[in-house]
Amino acid sequence: MFDSGVGGLTVFKELIRLLPGEDIIYLGDTARVPYGTRSANTIIRYSLENTGFLIDQGIKILVVACNTSSSVSLPILARHHGIPVLGVIEPGARRAVTISKNKRIGVIGTEGTVKSGAYERTIHALDPRIRVFSHACPLFVPLAEEGWTDGPVVHLTAQHYLTPLTEEKIDTLVMGCTHYPILKGPIMECLGSHVQLVNSAEETAKEVAHILENRNLVHTSSSAGTYRFYVTDNAERFRKVATHFLGTQPAQVDEIGA
Amino acid sequence: MFDSGVGGLTVFKELIRLLPGEDIIYLGDTARVPYGTRSANTIIRYSLENTGFLIDQGIKILVVACNTSSSVSLPILARHHGIPVLGVIEPGARRAVTISKNKRIGVIGTEGTVKSGAYERTIHALDPRIRVFSHACPLFVPLAEEGWTDGPVVHLTAQHYLTPLTEEKIDTLVMGCTHYPILKGPIMECLGSHVQLVNSAEETAKEVAHILENRNLVHTSSSAGTYRFYVTDNAERFRKVATHFLGTQPAQVDEIGA
Numbered sequence: 090m091f092d093s094g095v096g097g098l099t100v101f102k103e104l105i106r107l108l109p110g111e112d113i114i115y116l117g118d119t120a121r122v123p124y125g126t127r128s129a130n131t132i133i134r135y136s137l138e139n140t141g142f143l144i145d146q147g148i149k150i151l152v153v154a155c156n157t158s159s160s161v162s163l164p165i166l167a168r169h170h171g172i173p174v175l176g177v178i179e180p181g182a183r184r185a186v187t188i189s190k191n192k193r194i195g196v197i198g199t200e201g202t203v204k205s206g207a208y209e210r211t212i213h214a215l216d217p218r219i220r221v222f223s224h225a226c227p228l229f230v231p232l233a234e235e236g237w238t239d240g241p242v243v244h245l246t247a248q249h250y251l252t253p254l255t256e257e258k259i260d261t262l263v264m265g266c267t268h269y270p271i272l273k274g275p276i277m278e279c280l281g282s283h284v285q286l287v288n289s290a291e292e293t294a295k296e297v298a299h300i301l302e303n304r305n306l307v308h309t310s311s312s313a314g315t316y317r318f319y320v321t322d323n324a325e326r327f328r329k330v331a332t333h334f335l336g337t338q339p340a341q342v343d344e345i346g347a
Numbered sequence: 348m349f350d351s352g353v354g355g356l357t358v359f360k361e362l363i364r365l366l367p368g369e370d371i372i373y374l375g376d377t378a379r380v381p382y383g384t385r386s387a388n389t390i391i392r393y394s395l396e397n398t399g400f401l402i403d404q405g406i407k408i409l410v411v412a413c414n415t416s417s418s419v420s421l422p423i424l425a426r427h428h429g430i431p432v433l434g435v436i437e438p439g440a441r442r443a444v445t446i447s448k449n450k451r452i453g454v455i456g457t458e459g460t461v462k463s464g465a466y467e468r469t470i471h472a473l474d475p476r477i478r479v480f481s482h483a484c485p486l487f488v489p490l491a492e493e494g495w496t497d498g499p500v501v502h503l504t505a506q507h508y509l510t511p512l513t514e515e516k517i518d519t520l521v522m523g524c525t526h527y528p529i530l531k532g533p534i535m536e537c538l539g540s541h542v543q544l545v546n547s548a549e550e551t552a553k554e555v556a557h558i559l560e561n562r563n564l565v566h567t568s569s570s571a572g573t574y575r576f577y578v579t580d581n582a583e584r585f586r587k588v589a590t591h592f593l594g595t596q597p598a599q600v601d602e603i604g605a
Binding site for chain 2: 119120121126128131200227228230232234235241242245246322323325
């Protein structure tokens with residue numbers, strides 16, 4: 090799996106919960122994070138490079154644990170290699186379509202993800218009658234990375250971003266950025282209990298389990314999986330920020346060149 | 348001049364005010380912004396690449412309009428080329444030393460700048476008796492880029508970062524990141540009128556004028572200078588965000604490869 094940085098650790102966390110026997114290699118492209126404000130061409134180039142590194146490690150499935158990368162580069166990544174390639178957008182979109190009753194779905198994400206229109210396209214392919222309301226929330230990523238998950242600053246910021254969506258009377262909100270589950274508390278508080286929250290990380294982990302089972306690729310040994318973390322820069326900061334995501338520091342983080 | 352992104356535009360703005368006849372080439376490394384959370388080696392590599400591009404344009408002086416880059420890469424950049432190379436740290440540090448009466452100076456900047464200790468070193472080289480109190484303010488950059496320069500979120504964030512410094516009874520604060528002059532209002536409000544604010548952008552522009560005069564390099568034609576903007580990614584976003592910094596959109600922004 091790869092992400093632009095630490096955000097994909099929310100997906101990692103769900104994966105190890107659901108598939109405790111699998112070995113996982115996590116690559117965080119911390120030399121070039123964030124992807125959310127980059128152009129589509131640049132995101133595709135970075136994503137191809139990340140994928141090449143992981144393919145060389147002999148992986149059996151690739152999870153693109155970054156909404157921005159998934160939104161623009163998934164078809165290209167899937168074309169290049171002979172293994173299943175899974176993004177975080179389709180699983181979240183499918184879940185939202187299943188649970189929305191009033192057919193009004195909100196999507197929050199980075200500028201790149203929102204601009205790509207990937208959620209709208211995926212949701213409309215599943216049900217063209219659904220109305221989708223998207224909103225970029227650029228300050229959520231730095232807030233999550235700094236661990237500001239509570240207090241007035243994050244609450245006011247959430248209100249600023251989410252009020253236009255609640256005014257549209259959405260009944261379902263997709264957290265379309267892997268950082269956002271860290272801010273689940275203030276997001277839910279701002280939405281109220283009548284709006285259901287979709288965590289793409291959870292849905293993606295379920296989908297990975299499903300694919301591995303269907304293809305007979307589940308690791309059947311009874312021993313626990315091993316985890317390796319690679320970053321393209323500043324392993325020290327990754328370890329520190331990862332603590333907000335995992336609740337514990339990753340044991341070993343190795344730096345590779347970007 | 349180069350910066351990791353748009354922040355250096357605060358320096359650009361002061362330069363064109365002070366030296367209206369000079370042609371300026373501005374390079375924003377928007378494919379790899381922000382530098383503030385990267386490791387020193389990575390920042391040096393990116394800075395050398397930016398410098399190479401500008402040297403190829405035939406510049407007569409280089410301004411490193413990024414505190415993070417200035418803090419770790421300036422001696423290396425200065426060594427490589429035969430033109431004056433100026434960073435933003437020394438001018439701001441010198442000004443702070445001149446105006447501080449109680450010899451207690453605060454410095455705010457990115458994680459990279461604060462961790463480098465460059466301001467402490469520069470200030471202590473000028474006056475070893477001065478006490479320096481540094482604080483990283485990682486949320487100031489995204490707030491400035493989003494244009495959140497007023498309102499409760501930026502005020503509460505400023506309070507969070509600056510209260511530890513006011514408690515140390517500083518009488519002078521250096522804004523050690525080129526983004527921060529955008530947030531001058533909330534920063535000053537939080538500090539109170541007894542603390543003097545040093546704007547590195549202003550001090551750097553004065554220093555550039557001084558060097559050009561001393562070396563007889565001032566452009567003497569009576570016509571106004573021309574300005575060229577290059578970015579390594581997403582010119583569209585640069586144009587948009589630049590508006591918060593310049594009050595107007597730059598006429599033309601060209602993309603070059605990172």
